[in-house]
Amino acid sequence: MEEKLPLLITMGDPNGVGPEICLKLVSKKMNVNRPVAIVGDIRILQKAASLLKIRKPIISVSQPEEVAKASRRGIVVLESGVVFSEKERPGKISKKAGEASIGWVKAAVEWCLAKRASAVVTAPLCKEAVEKTVPGFQGHTEYIGEMCGDPEPVLCLVHGDWVIAHISTHVSLLEACARVKQERIVKAGMLLHSFLCRYKQMKNPLIGVSGLNPHAGEGGLFGREEITEIVPAIKTLTKKKIKAKGPFPADVLFPQLRSGLFDGALAMYHDQGHVVTKTLLFNLGKKRKTEGVNTTLGLPVLRTSVDHGTGFDIAWKGIADEQSLRDALELADLLQREEP
Structure with missing residues (x-):
């Protein structure tokens, strides 16, 4: 053999x-x-x-x-x-x-x-x-x-059913906001879809998409990126037969992901996805336990x-x-x- x-x-x-x-x-x-x-x-x-x-x-x-x-x-x-x-x-x-x-x-x-x-x-x-x-x-x-x-x-964090891909990674917060563009969101969504199909052996995974701003912009009150970039990107993904919903406030989306309401999620920038992941998976007290994986898509x-x-x-x-x-x-x- x-x-x-x-x-x-x-x-x-x-x-x-x-x-x-x-x-x-x-x-x-x-x-x-x-x-x-x-x-x-x-x-x-x-x-x-x-x-x-x-x-x-x-x-x-x-x-x-x-x-x-x-x-x-x-x-x-x-x-x-x-x-x-x-x-x-x-x-x-x-x-x-x-x-x-x-x-x-x-x-x-x-x-x-x-x-x-x-x-x-x-x-x-x-x-x-x-x-x-x-x-x-x-x-x-x-x-x-x-x-x-x-x-x-595209950077993606994985632990069991917890899967979060990121629109941007190691850039300043100012630059991360500037990188929230339709083309990038569509690329990340397509790669996340393919990864979920391969990893979880699913045919049609459901992806939750986070907003960039507090409350996902609150209809434009706290920023317009959701209206001008994220919603159009979700519509494009839908046309490509990829199940994506959002944008949701990050503090709503990630509890939903943990509850199994989504198969994976898109975070708009590095710390949006990393902070919640490491809070859930790390114990940095006396036992010093760390879990979770960072993988690169595409x-x-x-x-x-x-x-x-x-x-x-x-x-x-x-x-x-x-x-x-x-x-x-x-x-x-x-x-x-x-x-x-």
């Missing part, structure tokens, strides 16, 4: 929680049907394994085709030629760390584009560190989008990610929770269930 293509987890910033959560995940039973490898620096991972008292062998390979066989013997590190040349400095922003972490992402995406790997699962990197060598860097979503020929892909490469940052405040203490990374890995495997 031919082996399935591997899932590649990029290690993230060496000074953050990435190495720890990667190792915590792959050292335990994974509920996936594909071989898995970490794309990163074996020296850093060996040091993190010592910190976590992980005894499994760590095996280095240089080609994706070697992952399946090596994974039967231990934890696989797929080395891309990108090396982190510094000593780890927990919680510190480092140009070298940024350069290495985005280098691992680039390599993993290239392997996927070449059909040598199935999907990329990204651990968190530091945008400020990456920006030191990639000017204008905004995040994984935009970077991978540019590699794939779409500089404005690209030829499937990318899923943790829905949290580098955790510089707890890095290299052995306490970072790997559940969000586990969720991301399992979602990637689920979405690729029909693929080689």
